[in-house]
Amino acid sequence: MKFVDEFRDAELGRVVAGEILAAVEPDRHYKIMEVCGGHTHSIYKYGIDDLLPPNVELVHGPGCPVCVIPMGRVDDGIALAHEPGVIFTCFGDMVRVPGSTQSLLDAKAEGADVRIVYSPLDALRIAKQNPEREVVFFAIGFETTAPSTALTLRRAKAENVQNFSVMCSHVTIVPPLRALLESPDLRLDGFIGPGHVATIVGARPFQFLPDQYGKPVAISGFEPLDLLQSTLMVLRQLADGRAEVENQYARVVPWEGNLRALEIMSEVFTLRPHFEWRGLGFISQSALRLSDAYAEWDAEQRFAVPGVRVADPKACQCGEVLKGVIKPWECKVFGTACTPERPIGTCMVSPEGACAAYYNYGRFAREREVA
Amino acid sequence: MSECVAAHGCITCGDEAIPMRVVRVDTERSLALCSNPDGERASVEIALVQPVMSGEVLLVHAGTALARAAAGEVPT
Numbered sequence: 001m002k003f004v005d006e007f008r009d010a011e012l013g014r015v016v017a018g019e020i021l022a023a024v025e026p027d028r029h030y031k032i033m034e035v036c037g038g039h040t041h042s043i044y045k046y047g048i049d050d051l052l053p054p055n056v057e058l059v060h061g062p063g064c065p066v067c068v069i070p071m072g073r074v075d076d077g078i079a080l081a082h083e084p085g086v087i088f089t090c091f092g093d094m095v096r097v098p099g100s101t102q103s104l105l106d107a108k109a110e111g112a113d114v115r116i117v118y119s120p121l122d123a124l125r126i127a128k129q130n131p132e133r134e135v136v137f138f139a140i141g142f143e144t145t146a147p148s149t150a151l152t153l154r155r156a157k158a159e160n161v162q163n164f165s166v167m168c169s170h171v172t173i174v175p176p177l178r179a180l181l182e183s184p185d186l187r188l189d190g191f192i193g194p195g196h197v198a199t200i201v202g203a204r205p206f207q208f209l210p211d212q213y214g215k216p217v218a219i220s221g222f223e224p225l226d227l228l229q230s231t232l233m234v235l236r237q238l239a240d241g242r243a244e245v246e247n248q249y250a251r252v253v254p255w256e257g258n259l260r261a262l263e264i265m266s267e268v269f270t271l272r273p274h275f276e277w278r279g280l281g282f283i284s285q286s287a288l289r290l291s292d293a294y295a296e297w298d299a300e301q302r303f304a305v306p307g308v309r310v311a312d313p314k315a316c317q318c319g320e321v322l323k324g325v326i327k328p329w330e331c332k333v334f335g336t337a338c339t340p341e342r343p344i345g346t347c348m349v350s351p352e353g354a355c356a357a358y359y360n361y362g363r364f365a366r367e368r369e370v371a
Numbered sequence: 372m373s374e375c376v377a378a379h380g381c382i383t384c385g386d387e388a389i390p391m392r393v394v395r396v397d398t399e400r401s402l403a404l405c406s407n408p409d410g411e412r413a414s415v416e417i418a419l420v421q422p423v424m425s426g427e428v429l430l431v432h433a434g435t436a437l438a439r440a441a442a443g444e445v446p447t
Contacts, residue, residue, distance in 0.1 A: 091433075119416075119435065120434070144433075144437065147435055147437070148416065148433040151435060152416075196387065196388050200437060252430065258437065258438065260418070261437070264418070352387075
């Protein structure tokens, strides 16, 4: 594929790896968090970490939208799916996430009408095709996905589609990063910022990382050379004693974001005072609900949602993995009781989850000792 | 479920976007028929990137075009 190949050029990759080696102090250990699950997936798909010096450690952040959904929220979705007459729609990965007693896929096997959609627009189309049924869309995702839901709700309102509603579980990226930095568990040197979230929100919201925490950031694309170059940018900032937001993905990410998307999101959504994140607990103003103007399409107002809180299974250490405190292979059930075929925790479900990325690319144990 | 291939990452709910070439534009409904690198076609919401013309390449996430693709993302 023309152009894409250039971002996967192995020889150029080795050149950047050499520059990375030259930028690090040999007796210093560097911990850089890639925030986005898409980056985690690319790092293991392309073996990026094998090109890094042993004292540069990539820590996986909370940016997989499936992984951060707490079990109680999954149970709420399953309860809606079991409501008579409901067609429950969601993205593909979500159907396999275990709730406390079953997954949406299990609910489907029991007779619930659960359908996988590629986009919220597909869910709206199902609603228009089935006017006698109630169609609920389980909306998950960060700011990358929230505009799709917002535009769909706008369309539902404009076309007055009354049998469509949204169970909104959209989350925002800045509050969990702040929570991670306030946590005593983890010492991070810098961040590889999420490229497609930044396409919507811009690079500007990440300015708090250098300003308030003195941490360098490079907003990154998703190809192997993007990730290597972003790692180099963070390491060079550290070597120079700088801390700023650099935009490696400037070919797509504008500093101010997509203003049209931000405007539509602010019309359709409002911040929840609190939202529970798997492994991170309750974080204030970290998730979205529908604004009052769209209350009619809010599934949580239309149906009696149980709103249950469920503790994670004791064996599951997704919380520590999401915080970057442990590597997936350090979890007691990784690759044994918990596999992509039979996941216990969310991080093993989505291909963007750190556990699934490690498992799918054969990282069953620590392969190199940190100097 | 074919869009959600473990080997390629999940494009439906993650922080991923895929380049798609615009085949036909319906400006009034803010939709475009687009083709992905494998030639599969889908209807894409274009409200965030309008005006759009046939032949342009968009970065598409969950059925919505988030941005115009730069040279690095353009499939042949």
